[in-house]
Amino acid sequence: MTGKQARIAARIDAAMQPFLRQGEDDITILTGMSDHMTDFEHLIDTAKPGVMDELCRRYPGFYRYAKVLEGIAGAIQSGAIKVPQ
């Protein structure tokens, strides 16, 4: 894990806290955290095997955000969420 990767995950973790405290749903989190999507994609693109797991263990808010994105991606893939062509 690089310092930059940890820093990005920590920022996402910190930004997630208000949503977690309020018990917001996935769609609200997805919308409210849109500024962090690019950083998350950067992590996905650059992280070596095991790094994302380590970041998720170290930053529970980051883990929650990853699960939200995973759930949304799964729903799009299954057709449960329709995306305009």
Added chain:
Amino acid sequence: MVFEGVVSADGPYLSCSLDGGVALGVSGIRHFQPTDIPSRLNQPEPRWWVVKYRDEARILLRGFNQRAVDRLSDEFGLVLLIDGESLPSDHVRQDYFFTSPAWDALCRWVVKHPRLAKARAGDDPYLPSWYGRALAAARALSA
């Protein structure tokens, strides 16, 4: 137990060697029995822990009594989290740190190691602008 203040990717950070660490500014001390921890840290009854936010147990304060907890709280500006009372806001937690001896020490470190400190200025996810604030405090002291 030996506690050290360091600057990590998480920003100003409380490190306790092999016993763990936690970002300063969003942390506190709480007497409770966490559930989501490695089994080697499981305790049969509630203990004092340094926590991140409210529930993320980070450092088990083995053998700490109230006096030791108060000292650690004072030294690093760790707010005491009392069950049943509302959670202090992030600003309140940050203010605890910004009035602690650990903050004074960080300001001195910034003055003593300006290039290194500047290089770490972006490490501030949990304590935004700590570097600029430290510079301002140092200037005020030297004026």
